[in-house]
Amino acid sequence: MIALADCNNFYASCERVFRPSLNGKPVVVLSNNDGCVIARSNEAKALGIKMGEPAFKSRYIFEKYDVHIFSTNFVLYGDFSNRVMSILSSNVPEIEVYSIDEAFLNLEGIPNKKQFSLELREKVLKWTGIPLSIGVAPTKVLSKMANSMAKNKSENNICILEHVDSINRHLKEFSISNIWGIGWQLTKKLNSMGIYNAYQLTEKSDLWIQKQMAITGLRLVKELRGEPCLELEDKWRRKKSITTSRTFAHGIDNIRDLSKALTTYASICAAKLRKENSCAKSIYIMLATDTSRPGHKSCKIINLNTPTNDSLEIISHCTEALRNIYNSNYIYKRVGVIVSDIVPQSKVQLTVFDKTDDIEKRQHLMQAIDIMNHKYGRLRVRFAVNGYSPRWHPHQEHLSPCYTTRISDLMRIKG
């Protein structure tokens, strides 16, 4: 049996841990640039604030009902995630951390799954302040469904689906649009064929499923029937691509500021590569004007002879590519860097033109930068091309302190 443990309203719950006065009150967390709503407390959901909705559309609700607004604070959420995951992993034989706020757990050998889930939920809540929902079922896809039941239809946020009868009963009440792996396109298509609930899907033949939903769809439906097709992946996997991109508060109309932003994202990508002990063989830069209006997009791919994770090298390729594709007739609103074709650093093949001495020197330099930035904060040590007074920074009006990771942000007790 597999459990899916999922933190309730995760970002909103993190913000509340150090602000208990917000319990029972509507809280929302906004995406980067304070663009749209990406997390809501139950009270905010009850006010009709929609997930992914642009913040300005709900502005009047925020004011009328005194909704507490936060900008995303990924340092804080990442730290809470680590705490929750380490508690979960110390209580089960196997775990797959699926995202920042959820994990699949292998419950093999655990006799009373309901009691176990209740105790685990209690422990995480007591130790971290984060409430969980736990759904237990024979496969991953079914545990996702059980989790949804746990969140919405159970008093204690626990749902165990063990027997065929109860699984089928729930499948009949479960809309296909809520199935993990079925998005709005497939929902539209299947609805037009008269399929509305998960049970109807399990009754179709394998051939029909594969024709309509391809191989991933067939795996998904088998999982719905209780036949495990998706394994728990407990191993750390090297990322296949790494992206750093942002939308700005205000458009940029000059190549100097654009270059500062782009090279900053290039150095963040390089640092992320080094953190994984990876090197990338291709770099992709992209520029876009305001996406809400018809505009302009351009991109450039740079293929390297030798994979790298050296910030200076990646920065210089990006700067050159920017000069090639920059068009001074446009005002840019978004830029980004994607590094891909990733290989382990230990397996990098040098060419005859690479100077190993230089590479080693630069590796030491990068290491020193990483150590300092780890200690004093990302981008504290930066490159001159990154600039210092970023006029191009995104909006973050409602940022909370990093209570758990920055000494100056620690809570103080009045004596």
Add this chain to the structure above:
DNA sequence: TCTGGGGTCCTAGGACCC
């Protein structure tokens, strides 16, 4: 004024080869 950011997997179709 105003719509995020970071990923993965799959497929169709083109290029190329023998």
Add this chain to the structure above:
DNA sequence: TCTGGGGTCCTAGGACCC
């Protein structure tokens, strides 16, 4: 008269997830 058959690799784009 009239244009094979089978394979691989790569890439762009779609769909989906949180």
